[in-house]
Amino acid sequence: MFPHPMFDRLSLQRRTPMSRCTTAVLPALLIVDGISKRYGQRGVRDISFTISTGTVLALVGPPGSGKTTIVRMIAGITRPDSGSITVDGKPFATVTAPAHTMGLFLSAALIPKDLPALSYLQYVAQTQGIDRARCTAVLHQVGLTPREGRHQVQALPWAQRHRLGIAAALLARPRLLVLDDPVPNLFKAGTEWVTSLIHSLAEDGVGILISSRQEHVLCPVADHLVALDDGVVITQGPSGDYPGAPS
Incomplete structure (x- = not known):
């Protein structure tokens, strides 16, 4: 078919x-x-x-x-x-709570390399008005350990960076x-x-x-x-x- x-x-x-x-x-x-x-x-x-x-x-x-x-x-x-x-139901540019409506992962290469993984999530959470405790939860959700969360992004294997990018997309429970x-x-x-x-x-x-x-x-x-x-x-x-x- x-x-x-x-x-x-x-x-x-x-x-x-x-x-x-x-x-x-x-x-x-x-x-x-x-x-x-x-x-x-x-x-x-x-x-x-x-x-x-x-x-x-x-x-x-x-x-x-x-x-x-x-x-x-x-x-x-x-x-x-x-x-x-x-x-x-509306153009995305007019959505009042965009992070809660759509989570987006484009490329792990876009994640700043000189931040610890958890700090990156905390920065994203702050820009979206999300409680910092949510960052630890999404790290666990994507299978990253607390130790990996303390590593700088540039020290993470490429596959782990992808997980981190997906975690950021999930922060606001879109x-x-x-x-x-x-x-x-x-x-x-x-x-x-x-x-x-x-x-x-x-x-x-x-x-x-x-x-x-x-x-x-x-x-x-x-x-x-x-x-x-x-x-x-x-x-x-x-x-x-x-x-x-x-x-």
């Missing part, structure tokens, strides 16, 4: 999405409607999808396919040339979580940790957008997949409909 070699390797057990556990219509947290953006000869064209409460959408594709461009438009960093994006390629080149234990976290957050009602080049990691935990190549959608639909996806 969705022929593409990208999905030939899927073989893991999928979670049961919230949308299949209830007959109620779930509220839309994120609506992306026909967005396009050009950078010279590159960009994305006519992208549409919706994420509801407790559902996970995986945005997959090779490097340069447009995943980060889409994430940056959702975050309000880049404006689309056409189309619209609404977060919780209703929508957007993760741009949080599992690049991680070992199996790292990918298992990320998928376990996504599963847990979705069960708690968080809507999640996660982008990655590793579609075989995301399919088991996603409800829907949007596959990109060269800035356009090549296939889109429930993840269970893809060839090789587990039932």
Whole structure:
């Protein structure tokens, strides 16, 4: 039904999405409607999808396919040339409590390297009006120890920096979580940790957008997949409909 070699390797057990556990219509947290953006000869064209409460959408594709461009438009960093994006029913720029509405992880490289990990979280918490005690809780949530929290960011392995970036995105307990390629080149234990976290957050009602080049990691935990190549959608639909996806 969705022929593409990208999905030939899927073989893991999928979670049961919230949308299949209830007959109620779930509220839309994120609506992306026909967005396009050009950078010279590159960009994305006519992208549409919706994420509801407790559902996970995986945005997959090779490097340069447009995943980060889409994430940056959702975050309000880049404006689309056409189309619209609404977060919780309104443009994200007009949301009164943005950190509580959407948590965002873009890149571990953006985290200041000369701060201890816990101090970085405390700084982010202060800017968002969040109690400092929450910082210790999210460190534990992402599997970082108190000792690792005292290490400078530059002393942490790359995989631990990704966990720290995700912890910062979780500080305000957002209703929508957007993760741009949080599992690049991680070992199996790292990918298992990320998928376990996504599963847990979705069960708690968080809507999640996660982008990655590793579609075989995301399919088991996603409800829907949007596959990109060269800035356009090549296939889109429930993840269970893809060839090789587990039932």
